Amino acid sequence: MKEKPQVKTAPDPVAGTDEVRQAIAALTEAESVKLLHAVEGAAYRLRQRVFCVDPKEIFNEAIARVLDGRRHWQPRRVDFVGLLIGVIKSIEFEWREQAKRPENPVLETDLSDSNSDGDPIPNRIQQAADLRPGAERELIRNEQITQEQLFEQLEEFFSDDALAALIFSEWRRGTKGPEIMKALGLDRQQFDTAVRRMDRAIKKHWPEGMPDVR
């Protein structure tokens, strides 16, 4: 059988600064509102763990990632709004992960085993073995609610909105969005609209960010 001649196609071009500028200039009012929703949502959720996150910071980082090549934008394949929303999601995920661990982890080998007087000091493993929390840490921990307590509070907020309450209680049971839509006879738009009502209720109750949980 005769082999099909392989046609080499040029890779899709990656956009540079000029294309990004043009794409920004061409954003419609509706697309801009969507981007603002996405970035404000990410900043709001991040504030639960990261102090004082500004939506502008996230926009700055997103554009930097596109322009420095950490995220390639191929305009023929992805629309600009879709690209930015994807980058915003990645930033939110990464910053949340970073907030869970110290920024610059200290290696045990970097630590001195004696203080300036030459007295031995406990290494990181010995310190970790001492599980008694410091007074301040204990105080903060006592003030924090558990995830379950937070979810119970949320269910109370949604008690006036039957559909939102139902969706939330199904989420707690581990039911996924498509299954919920199918079971309740909702289309994607109805489902998402109800979820955004939940989102607004949360932001209204905790304008500075949701409380951290222990």
Add this chain to the structure above:
Amino acid sequence: MSADTNRSKMDLETLFDNLAEAVEHAPPEDLLAEAKVAGQDTERIAADVKNTLLDAVRNFEQRKLHAARHAYRKRSTELRCKRFALPDSAVERRKMLIDAAATNQRVARVTAKFRDLRELSDEDVRSALEDLMDLGAFDQSAELYDDGNK
């Protein structure tokens, strides 16, 4: 759908993902309509978003420019440092130039305009060495001299 147990099978991260998806999947026109119903000035929002994004592009370009300037200053400093590596005596500097012209093609090409390197003034020798260093044509020869191995 199954009966509930006391403990949630959803964690906070999943809740956040679910909330984010409701915006991600939404047609922009739906969000625009919701914002208008909520009494938001959507024209101003659009202008602000565009300005913020364009500022971000400018910030990025300035960062790149700063990085380029930094690299240029670093390179200039390195070049100045290399000049200090020139031999102290005029005789050694002339020998350095003649030796390099004999062994280094790039140096030979640049110095070809001089009829006889031995007839150059000491100042011209120094100047030629510095120019060659600036051009990077002389790095290897300079290193050999610095090591004292020549």
